[in-house]
Amino acid sequence: MIEFDSVSHAFDDVSVLSDVSLSIDDGTFVVLAGANGSGKTTLLRHCNGLLSPGSGTVLVDGTPVEDDLIGARSSVGMVFQHPRDQFVAATVGADVAFGPENLGLSREEIDRRVEGALEAVNLAGREDDLIEHLSGGEQSRVAIAGALAMNPTHLVLDEPFTGLDAPARRSVLARLESLVDDGTGVLLATHDLRDVRELADRIVAMRDGRVVVDGRPDAALAELGALEVRVPDH
Numbered sequence: 001m002i003e004f005d006s007v008s009h010a011f012d013d014v015s016v017l018s019d020v021s022l023s024i025d026d027g028t029f030v031v032l033a034g035a036n037g038s039g040k041t042t043l044l045r046h047c048n049g050l051l052s053p054g055s056g057t058v059l060v061d062g063t064p065v066e067d068d069l070i071g072a073r074s075s076v077g078m079v080f081q082h083p084r085d086q087f088v089a090a091t092v093g094a095d096v097a098f099g100p101e102n103l104g105l106s107r108e109e110i111d112r113r114v115e116g117a118l119e120a121v122n123l124a125g126r127e128d129d130l131i132e133h134l135s136g137g138e139q140s141r142v143a144i145a146g147a148l149a150m151n152p153t154h155l156v157l158d159e160p161f162t163g164l165d166a167p168a169r170r171s172v173l174a175r176l177e178s179l180v181d182d183g184t185g186v187l188l189a190t191h192d193l194r195d196v197r198e199l200a201d202r203i204v205a206m207r208d209g210r211v212v213v214d215g216r217p218d219a220a221l222a223e224l225g226a227l228e229v230r231v232p233d234h
């Protein structure tokens with residue numbers, strides 16, 4: 001479980017998160033919604049210690065992140081908004097394999113994970129492609145595959161669907177759904193709820209650094225209109 005306990009954060013004395021309390025249970029899919037600038041990315045960056053709270057605590061499986069940074073970073077898979085900054089290898093296969101290789105897995109297991117992760121993002125068989133030659137959407141999918149290949153206990157994704165076409169979005173969502181069924185906790189930030197409303201167990205919405213809505217999708221969507229979040233028609 002990932003728990004935010006009264007988390008506040010400020011950049012240069014400007015408050016960006018105010019007293020956020022939230023928990024992501026294992027095996028649940030929680031969607032974090034909110035307008036641009038509402039604090040979603042800042043919140044997510046606390047899950048593996050990229051940011052530390054000014055006050056409050058973030059716990060991963062009961063341990064404060066700052067007490068076991070390595071533990072948090074191994075069990076929380078993160079997919080960031082700008083994948084271009086995250087790549088560590090020139091080719092798709094080498095980049096996706098990088099994390100599993102650092103876990104000391106066998107070559108067969110690494111290859112199996114890379115293959116499965118690329119399949120999940122509709123990039124099966126593209127191991128040898130150069131990342132710099134891929135489109136932005138394809139690069140996003142490689143970043144998602146890199147996180148999936150780690151088999152993390154928790155998965156945190158920041159606007160993962162930017163630049164993805166409909167088949168790729170469906171493929172990623174199907175993999176997320178099966179991971180959740182297998183017990184992974186997923187926290188996914190988006191300002192566009194079209195794709196995720198069906199799958200979400202809960203929708204949490206932020207405004208000005210505060211959680212203003214937290215509930216089951218139908219009830220939460222009914223409250224979201226005032227938050228400049230795109231609400232689907234159906």
Ligand SMILES: Nc1ncnc2c1ncn2[C@@H]1O[C@H](COP(=O)(O)OP(=O)(O)OP(=O)(O)O)[C@@H](O)[C@H]1O
Binds near residue numbers: 011043
């Ligand atoms: N490193 C930083 N230094 C100063 N201010 C920052 C920094 N990172 C974010 N902010 C500010 O914090 C506020 C929240 O930003 P954040 O990126 O968390 O919002 P968001 O909900 O993820 O928005 P978006 O959907 O645009 O990514 C914004 O006002 C932003 O300008």
